[in-house]
Amino acid sequence: MKDYRPDDFDFNKTLGEISAGIKKPNILICGATGAGKSSVVNYVFGENLAQIGHGVPVTRGITRYQQEDTGVVLYDTEGYEIGTEKISQYKANVEDWVNAFGDVDIHVAKKAGVTQELNNRIHEVWYCISAGNKRVTDMDIDVIQMLKAKKLPVAVVLTQIDNLDAEELEAMEAAIREYCQVVFFRTSASDDPAVKAALQDYLQWDELIGWAIDHLDESLREGFISALKGNLAAKKRLVNQKIIPLYTSAAAGVALTPIPFSDAALLVPIQIKMSLHIMKTYGLDQKLSNLSSLVGSVVVSESGRLLAQTLSSSLFKLIPGVGTAIGTTVNTVVASSFTAAMGYAISQICFNCATAVFEEGREIEWPDYFNGENIAALMAEWFKVSRHG
Ligand SMILES: Nc1nc2c(ncn2[C@@H]2O[C@H](COP(=O)(O)OP(=O)(O)O)[C@@H](O)[C@H]2O)c(=O)[nH]1
Ligand SMILES: [Mg+2]
Known part of the structure; x- marks a missing residue:
């Protein structure tokens, strides 16, 4: 088996391609x-996205928050102070x-086969009303109806x-039920235990996020979910159901080529x-300063070693379908199963790391996990x- 050297791999370029x-x-x-x-933005997406200084004013009163490696773009309206003349400007501003x-209706567009325009629109609106004010203003009602x-x-x-x-x-x-006639979710950004x-x-953060995902086109969900802080269960579902299969197909494709499959250099x-993509989805790419050396040393060496071991050992017999397949079919079955298993392993490890780091606030030693x-x-x-299942 040919060795695969991590130095051959351009980690930054690959992360850029994934983004x-x-x-x-x-x-x-x-x-x-x-x-x-x-406070809502910080609670849902983390403090990093909309830090003071990161925003770009796109028009009077509206600031765009966008970062290259974050999967959402936020437009934060400056709002208005209740009881000031800015109120009348606000609705006009937002409407303009x-x-x-562009107001391409997502359903109309889909029927017409228009997909590229979907990126060029506002996809959903989160309309914040403070329970602390103890009232819904006419302005809120007006703007919500307009949207x-x-x-x-609109939620x-x-x-x-x-x-x-x-x-x-x-x-x-x-x-809210009577005057706004939109779905609403109860929140508090207080971090007092x-x-x-x-x-x-009472809190409905999970419901808000569920609504937000449901109302996005399928093609936009990965960006949203990867941008979330926490929400590890949603991230795991995305990784296991959508991301890993992309790479198992790619691996099967590689195995179809008439090159000896034992050349792990093609699969690695x-x-x-795939591993970088999974780490990114769990939000670990920003935590791992030495990401490339870690992935390099573990995934590369383990992939090569385990593939060799798999091909010559008891694990091989466990791969579904191997006993009945012949020739290149063995290659594609092995390549995709092996990649799926690797994806599952990395996903589970990332899930455990993210739980420790983000939910339990622990300092961890990465090699204890990877x-x-x-x-x-x-x-x-x-x-x-x-x-068996
Ligand atoms: N008690 C409490 N205060 C909050 C909560 N969310 C925000 N605040 C406070 O309300 C003020 C305005 O919040 P901010 O997020 O800046 O509002 P914005 O002007 O709409 O962006 C700040 O002083 C926050 O600390 C909350 O859930 N509970
Ligand atoms: Mg603000």
Whole structure:
């Protein structure tokens, strides 16, 4: 077997290719000044995306937040102060801006076979109304109706619910139902553990994110999910159901070529790219300063070693379909199964790392997670499960 050297692989170029392949939804964030727009954005996407100084003013009162390696583009409206004359400007501003973006109805466009235009529009609106204000203003109602008339998916994010009691909350919800007639989600960006515990039956962050994903075209969901902070279950689903299969197909394609399959050099670059893609989806690419050397040393060496071992050992017999296939079919079955198993292993390891780092706030030693032993054990587990289940 020919050795594969990590030096042959351009990690930065590959990460750039992965980012370039991800389509980004445009999300419009509306609401009065102080409604909690920035806090919602930080809570859902992390503090990094919309840091002061990262935004570009695109028109009066609207700032775009966009980063090369983040899968969403946010348009944050400056809002208005309740009771000031800026209120009348706000609706006109937002309306002009949305019009300029183009109002291609997603369903009409799809029927007409138009796909490229889908990128060039606002995809959904998160309209923030502060529960702390204890009222829904005429302006909120007006702007929401205007956006709905443009067939944009609009959700009200009812913010700062820690600022009122259950009865007041009930009254706010009734007002939104009656006057706005859009779906709404209760939130609080407070990170006080006592507040969080007290509100746990009320908070609907997960529901908001579920709504946001459901209302995006399939082609835009990866960008959105990869941009989320936390939400590891959604990330895992995306990785296992959408991302890994891209690479197993690529691996099967490579194995069809009449080059001896035992040349792992053909398969390894696909697996490294897949691993980087998985790490990126879990948000680990920003955490790993020495990402390339880690992937280089572990995935490259393990992939080569395990593939050799697989081809000559008991693991090989576990690959579904191998016993019945012949010739190049063996190659494609082995190549795609092996890649799927590797993807599963990396996904599980990333999930565990992300849980430790993002949800438990722990400092971890990466090699405790990304090591040959873990990868081999998880791959063997995948082979067994897919053979029997
Ligand atoms: N108690 C409480 N305060 C919040 C919450 N969300 C935001 N705030 C505070 O409300 C103020 C306005 O929030 P900000 O996100 O800047 O609003 P924006 O002007 O709409 O972007 C800030 O002082 C926040 O700290 C929340 O959920 N609970
Ligand atoms: Mg703000």
